[in-house]
Amino acid sequence: LAKTTQPISMDSYEGQEVNITCSHNNIATNDYITWYQQFPSQGPRFIIQGYKTKVTNEVASLFIPADRKSSTLSLPRVSLSDTAVYYCLVGDKRQAGTALIFGKGTTLSVSS
């Protein structure tokens, strides 16, 4: 199973762009990279998913270099409501038991 490494915590201010990098050195050919967000006392919420290059949606962008050994979640112009834990997951979408392996995540704190 591809394991992921993320920073334990990050701090930012409102209006700044935040980039959270995830390392996954042993990612396999069929693995996808998925990011989830979790607020206190709530279940995780899907943010974005990608395989290679760049993916963008209305919430975030995901940058994946050619070697796929890392990925970066980019949150544009964060607000206080973006304070949450962010999880990077790497797994084979064909394998139900491995597609959702969560690590400890990155706690993002946004201040005014």
Place this chain on the structure above:
Amino acid sequence: NAGVTQTPKFRVLKTGQSMTLLCAQDMNHEYMYWYRQDPGMGLRLIHYSVGEGTTAKGEVPDGYNVSRLKKQNFLLGLESAAPSQTSVYFCASTLTLRYEQYFGPGTRLTVT
């Protein structure tokens, strides 16, 4: 459309007691999952199901049993609760492995 619901929201058990946690989804999803989350930790997969009548072990299955008799319901059972099972339990579901997972609000279980 209620999404993923979990019953109960809170529960306190004494060591050795049994209980069943219910997860229900109204999105006609094939895949369902049970996770536990301990303080400062990410989510760990307990058991999962790839369809009605099927179940499989995840990362931390010991002490738990599951059943998926109906497509919309996924039950998690604790036959003899132990203090180590004090945790927040999350259920999730997804239509297929290609799509995002939807999480329930969680069940906070305390075993004394």
